[in-house]
Amino acid sequence: MTSQRYATIILFLLFMSSTALTQSLKPILFKGATLIDGWNNVALTNTNVVIRGKSISLAGKAYSNIPPDGASVIDVSGKYIIPGLIDVHAQYRTVEDLKMMFLMGVTTANIIVSSPEQRREVERLQRDDSANIPELMVMYTMPMAQSSVEEDDRSAIDSLLRKLPRTEAEARAHIANMKENGINHVLLKYDDLQWCGDSQHHEEQVDTMALTVFMKEAKRQRLLVSIQTPKLRNAEVMLEVGAFSIVHGILDERLSSAVVSRMGSNNVYYVPTLTFFEYLANGPSIVQRLLGDSLFRRALPQATMMEYAAPQFRSGFYSTCTNNAYASDHLEIIYDNASAVIKDYIPVPVGSNLPTLPGIAYHIELENLVKAGLTPMQAILSASVFSSEYLGLRDKVGFVHLKFEADFLVLDKNPLEDIRNTTSISMIVKNGVLYDVQSLRENYRK
Structure with missing residues (x-):
């Protein structure tokens, strides 16, 4: 020493x-x-x-x-x-996952929240200054279409997240109400989840006029709206209505130069989550890569490495998705699309979206973004400057x-x-x- x-x-x-x-x-x-x-x-x-x-x-x-x-x-x-590293598209299962993110250098994490219970837990953690976890931001999921669920005793926040307003006046009041209730970032999912293996989920019919009104008013009131839209034809619709960002990548077709150019002129962010799809395509190879990397072996607690090496972990990978074949068949397209936006200097914030490997997946994502065309310096800028810009934090961190x-x-x-x-x-x-x-x-x- x-x-x-x-x-x-x-x-x-x-x-x-x-x-x-x-x-x-x-x-x-x-x-x-x-x-x-x-x-x-x-x-x-x-x-x-x-x-x-x-x-x-x-x-x-x-x-x-x-x-x-x-x-x-x-x-x-x-x-x-x-x-400090900023994860713009993060999920976790337990507080231990958040501690692992922090141990791996993620100082800010934007957590995807999809239930009232999860929202309340994140809010509690945000108030806990004693925990060794990242600074937590929240991105609330929101449907594209009107909810068919009957009104009940849900909180004001949960009610606001159940439907899109349809008129300009409604949008103005609705988004102002969102902001007053601490909602600063929402995730709209224009996604039938077939790539994930969900045969029950159907693509919602989108009222493009209502969505255009919502996006315009959201921009005026500085409500961040991210859009998950894995099909190219749907992504083109989202660009038409003023999408601020496309998260989780485009999976089904290669991006045309016209679409990439449109993204550039509209200042759209693109969050590809490459590691998530690599993991879905072949989880065992990702873990083998992790176990064989001396840098990860030095960085991680020994108990964590033993957990990842255990047969029960490697044979029972955690994922809500079952359609491994889709990810495997489309992985080349997913990488090609990331490379296309990188070549056109579209900002690429870094998101892991993989709670199975908290914090670790973020570093693999940086490696994969370099594989897709970023230089190491550009990858660091993506992890800091572009990620802080994307979350509206550029005057604070990054x-x-x-x-x-x-x-x-x-x-x-x-x-x-x-x-x-x-x-x-x-x-x-x-x-x-x-x-x-x-x-x-x-x-x-x-």
Whole structure:
């Protein structure tokens, strides 16, 4: 073990009494790292990053070696700082899944909520500052068509999510009511789920006029509306009505240059969730790849690796989808479509959508996006800048820069040489609080 590693451990012992350092009023200087983020678009060597409270007060070249008055100094020479990872399309099963996401560097997660019970649980977790989990955002699922369910005693929020308004006046009042009730992001599913193996679900008839009115008013009131529409012909309709983003990719046909061009001119985001479909096509190969990767073996708790290696895990993959053949037959198209939008510089936020491999799937997704055509630098921008933009958080997170929230990772290895090095996390800073990853790893199930 190097003297530098010993020095880092001593510093942790001096000001850490548990997994996380209580937010300090004193500044903390991270000295000497290479800074990689979207503000500079290049790697800056020998930098100083200073956090005060929850915010970054300095980030840039170390022109002075004099620390701020009273600052704690952490020598991170030879290491790399990148923004905290943002998962824009996440699911989880238990709080342990959220802890694993955080352990793997996901500092913000946009959770897909599809039931009142799940919504209430996420709201409870959002209020729990003691949990070592990502900052949670919520994306509420919403039907394309009017609900046929009779009115009942559901909450105001659940009632708002059951139907689309039909007129401009209704849309104005409906969305204002949504915003007042804390709904800032909804997911519209124009999807018969045949790719998933759901033979009971039928494609809803869409009132394009009502949807156009809703999308226009949503944009005016800054309600984010993501659309899951895996069929190309339906995606074209969604682009016509003003879609802000297409999530879960286009699966059935290759994107034409005209559609890609339309996406670019409309500033549409494209979230392909490549790893989800690879997993659906061949889950065992994904897990074999994980078990054979020395970087993942070092990053994950030993108990987690043993769980993934167990025959019962590998023979009973968790998925609500059963149509493995569809994903396998269409995987080339799914990748080609991701490559097409990447070549045309369509922003590609990063979403995992795979609760079976929480946090881990995110890093595999970064690797798959590089396989689809992103450079490692572009993949980091997708994980930070484009993901924060997509969630409406660009003024808060996604950059390691003055006045932004202190959300970043300290890596032992250079992610620009190999994107898999995003797993080499030694420290996490979230909301100005410093976490030692080794302690998180040891305590993640306690």
